[in-house]
Amino acid sequence: MYRSHVLVCGGTGCTSSGSQQVIQALRNELKNQKLQDEVAVVKTGCHGLCEEGPIMVVYPEAVFYSRVRPEDIPEIVSEHLLKGRIVERLVYHDAQVPEGIRSINETAFYKKQHRVALRNCGVINPEEIDEYIGTGGYEALGKVLTEMTPDEVIQTILDSGLRGRGGAGFPTGMKWRFASGNRGNVQKYVCCNADEGDPGAFMDRSVLEGDPHVVLEAMAIAGYAIGASQGYIYVRAEYPIAVERLKIAIGQAREYGLLGKNIFGTGFDFDIDLRLGAGAFVCGEETALMTSIEGNRGEPRPRPPFPAVKGLFGCPTILNNVETWANIPQIILKGPKWFASMGTEKSKGTKVFALGGKINNTGLVEIPMGTTLRTVIEEIGGGIPNGKKFKAAQTGGPSGGCIPAEHIDIPIDYDNLISIGSMMGSGGLIVMDEDTCMVDIAKFFLQFTVDESCGKCTPCRVGTKRLLEILEKITDGKGTMEDLDKLEELCYYIKDNALCGLGQTAPNPVLSTLRYFKDEYIAHVKDKKCPAEVCKKLLTYKIDPAKCKGCTLCARNCPADAIAGNIKEPHIISVDKCIKCGTCLDKCRFGAIYKE
Amino acid sequence: MEKTKMVPFHGTKEQEANLLQAIAEMKDEKGSLMPIMQKAQDIYGYLPYEVQKIISEQMDIPMEKIYGVATFYSQFNLYPKGKYKISVCLGTACYVKGSGDIYNKLMEKLGIAGGECTSDGKFSLDACRCVGACGLAPVMMINEEVYGRLTVDEIDGILAKYE
Numbered sequence: 001m002y003r004s005h006v007l008v009c010g011g012t013g014c015t016s017s018g019s020q021q022v023i024q025a026l027r028n029e030l031k032n033q034k035l036q037d038e039v040a041v042v043k044t045g046c047h048g049l050c051e052e053g054p055i056m057v058v059y060p061e062a063v064f065y066s067r068v069r070p071e072d073i074p075e076i077v078s079e080h081l082l083k084g085r086i087v088e089r090l091v092y093h094d095a096q097v098p099e100g101i102r103s104i105n106e107t108a109f110y111k112k113q114h115r116v117a118l119r120n121c122g123v124i125n126p127e128e129i130d131e132y133i134g135t136g137g138y139e140a141l142g143k144v145l146t147e148m149t150p151d152e153v154i155q156t157i158l159d160s161g162l163r164g165r166g167g168a169g170f171p172t173g174m175k176w177r178f179a180s181g182n183r184g185n186v187q188k189y190v191c192c193n194a195d196e197g198d199p200g201a202f203m204d205r206s207v208l209e210g211d212p213h214v215v216l217e218a219m220a221i222a223g224y225a226i227g228a229s230q231g232y233i234y235v236r237a238e239y240p241i242a243v244e245r246l247k248i249a250i251g252q253a254r255e256y257g258l259l260g261k262n263i264f265g266t267g268f269d270f271d272i273d274l275r276l277g278a279g280a281f282v283c284g285e286e287t288a289l290m291t292s293i294e295g296n297r298g299e300p301r302p303r304p305p306f307p308a309v310k311g312l313f314g315c316p317t318i319l320n321n322v323e324t325w326a327n328i329p330q331i332i333l334k335g336p337k338w339f340a341s342m343g344t345e346k347s348k349g350t351k352v353f354a355l356g357g358k359i360n361n362t363g364l365v366e367i368p369m370g371t372t373l374r375t376v377i378e379e380i381g382g383g384i385p386n387g388k389k390f391k392a393a394q395t396g397g398p399s400g401g402c403i404p405a406e407h408i409d410i411p412i413d414y415d416n417l418i419s420i421g422s423m424m425g426s427g428g429l430i431v432m433d434e435d436t437c438m439v440d441i442a443k444f445f446l447q448f449t450v451d452e453s454c455g456k457c458t459p460c461r462v463g464t465k466r467l468l469e470i471l472e473k474i475t476d477g478k479g480t481m482e483d484l485d486k487l488e489e490l491c492y493y494i495k496d497n498a499l500c501g502l503g504q505t506a507p508n509p510v511l512s513t514l515r516y517f518k519d520e521y522i523a524h525v526k527d528k529k530c531p532a533e534v535c536k537k538l539l540t541y542k543i544d545p546a547k548c549k550g551c552t553l554c555a556r557n558c559p560a561d562a563i564a565g566n567i568k569e570p571h572i573i574s575v576d577k578c579i580k581c582g583t584c585l586d587k588c589r590f591g592a593i594y595k596e
Numbered sequence: 597m598e599k600t601k602m603v604p605f606h607g608t609k610e611q612e613a614n615l616l617q618a619i620a621e622m623k624d625e626k627g628s629l630m631p632i633m634q635k636a637q638d639i640y641g642y643l644p645y646e647v648q649k650i651i652s653e654q655m656d657i658p659m660e661k662i663y664g665v666a667t668f669y670s671q672f673n674l675y676p677k678g679k680y681k682i683s684v685c686l687g688t689a690c691y692v693k694g695s696g697d698i699y700n701k702l703m704e705k706l707g708i709a710g711g712e713c714t715s716d717g718k719f720s721l722d723a724c725r726c727v728g729a730c731g732l733a734p735v736m737m738i739n740e741e742v743y744g745r746l747t748v749d750e751i752d753g754i755l756a757k758y759e
Contacts, residue, residue: 050731
């Protein structure tokens with residue numbers, strides 16, 4: 001028995017900020033002070049508050065230390081772990097956490113969250129199957145195999161109201177039912193979509209890193225429900241830690257007889273293999289993903305036939321997203337009513353969001369469906385840094401849209417987001433403030449889509465390219481009002497005619513910014529100005545003669561020789577020669593250079 | 597546009613033996629072409645014509661299919677990368693926090709465009725889509741090392757460490 005447990009986050013965010021070194025230092029110091037038999041060090045998955053990493057939580061008190069460095073370790077060990085005196089200077093505090101609150105569960109960031117999919121993330125050691133089993137892991141699989149018929153399993157998932165967490169929100173139980181016919185007579189497959197390509201979204205990665213067994217257990221449950229014996233997890237190769245932990249988890253589950261032949265002695269066989277992606281966003285689309293597992297270029301194909309009828313290797317297949325899988329064992333154990341008691345009428349349960357961009361608490365949050373965007377941004381997220389004003393939140397990544405300030409009180413669920421022109425997406429939630437140019441953001445997403453379009457169908461391959469060209473024309477200050485109409489017309493054309501989800505949703509960032517921020521487009525076109533001062537070609541750099549000391553630093557650094565002036569006299573920037581590189585602004589020590 | 601810089605192929609017998617063994621082990625699994633190509637890239641660092649040819653012959657898959665797969669996925673490289681691979685995250689979270697400026701600064705500093713390698717083979721530069729360290733935005737990676745909460749002014753100092 002250990003008297004204290006120290007949990008250190010080993011997720012990608014904290015690993016990047018040095019948690020491995022912290023763990024090493026901690027182990028060494030515990031040995032030095034001969035506490036290694038009294039205090040256990042646990043490397044966990046993501047705690048969510050990546051901004052404050054590396055994160056350390058000391059139990060039983062649940063004291064929450066943030067931005068811990070290896071140099072801090074001797075103090076933590078000799079003060080807190082030996083003498084029981086909390087190291088106040090390292091305890092997480094922000095503007096919203098009153099002094100005196102030390103427990104992780106009382107902070108504003110965690111208080112309003114409700115963890116279902118992330119329940120084990122940051123709590124257990126993901127590389128130890130026993131810890132997963134210790135929190136009720138694989139009980140759901142046991143229950144399903146020994147007490148339930150496959151149809152009862154599907155009915156339970158249907159009753160829970162669970163909808164796919166990958167973006168489109170299709171009812172999970174329905175998908176399973178479609179694939180359930182002819183059990184035992186045909187080869188079927190269960191797939192996990194872990195190709196989290198939406199830039200700025202990392203909830204699936206955190207589940208895989210923090211609780212890999214939950215995905216394996218859920219896939220085995222689905223295998224039983226539809227009558228499949230083989231599963232594949234298609235995971236991004238950009239997630240090395242997740243891949244490693246999945247490999248460990250699969251190995252341990254096989255060793256314990258929880259994957260493989262004759263699971264729990266019930267005669268049910270199920271095994272899982274990993275397939276690594278190779279960097280293609282379109283492979284997050286289900287038909288493209290399966291084509292890629294088959295070893296081909298990951299191009300989508302028309303549906304129907306749906307994967308439930310003809311999927312991987314031509315066999316009936318179900319494919320769910322990581323977060324969807326992470327909900328399944330809890331639904332089986334606690335019942336569909338429990339799950340359906342959370343959320344809104346048509347969107348049940350919770351949703352994990354990756355909160356990023358211009359927000360104080362960057363990280364991962366799980367909230368009941370129906371929570372308002374205001375709660376997420378102002379309370380959990382701690383508001384916008386530097387006293388700036390909230391402009392919009394972007395959800396759904398390159399397929400989604402922007403939610404402007406006027407809709408900040410909307411309860412977040414699938415249908416509400418669609419009704420205001422955005423979408424749930426996989427859960428990226430990027431906050432933008434007044435310094436973000438919405439035309440530039442639309443352009444950014446279109447660049448992404450143009451890069452990632454697989455090229456199979458013309459509306460997407462050529463259409464998105466034309467959209468991007470028009471946007472570039474506008475941000476270069478050459479746009480006309482007719483361009484805005486053309487932009488909209490082309491958007492609807494692509495939406496109606498593209499082959500797969502990637503193409504059909506690619507115009508969304510343009511349409512939603514046009515809908516809510518048309519004045520910004522018009523400012524670019526008519527006034528040739530970028531209100532957020534982002535679009536370089538529309539900016540002019542100027543020198544304030546009252547502040548300029550004539551030190552000549554800017555003139556010496558200007559690559560275009562665009563700045564003239566005598567020493568100790570105010571300088572002037574020649575608008576014709578200026579290439580708007582911003583070097584002078586960075587170099588000026590007197591704040592005399594400004595852009596407008 | 598394809599880069600036409602030709603780099604002579606310097607594969608060793610040992611690398612070839614490793615590849616042949618990997619192919620022999622995985623060949624009969626369903627859909628094993630991509631895992632084999634990933635393994636080949638682990639062994640050689642990139643997938644030149646000569647390596648694709650070995651895979652094609654051993655697996656009895658036509659070259660055009662192998663080339664098609666290699667060029668479809670951004671992680672397969674037909675040309676070698678630099679000794680130090682720099683990738684700047686241009687994911688949304690990093691982008692709104694200014695990673696575009698970091699990327700431009702690196703291009704200017706190294707004198708190469710994205711996807712290229714400096715002529716001494718030292719640095720190659722790529723944009724990547726989200727390494728998932730959004731809490732540290734803006735982020736870049738040099739080989740396995742992650743640099744977070746970056747500012748443009750830090751670039752010179754960081755590159756100097758590798759000179």
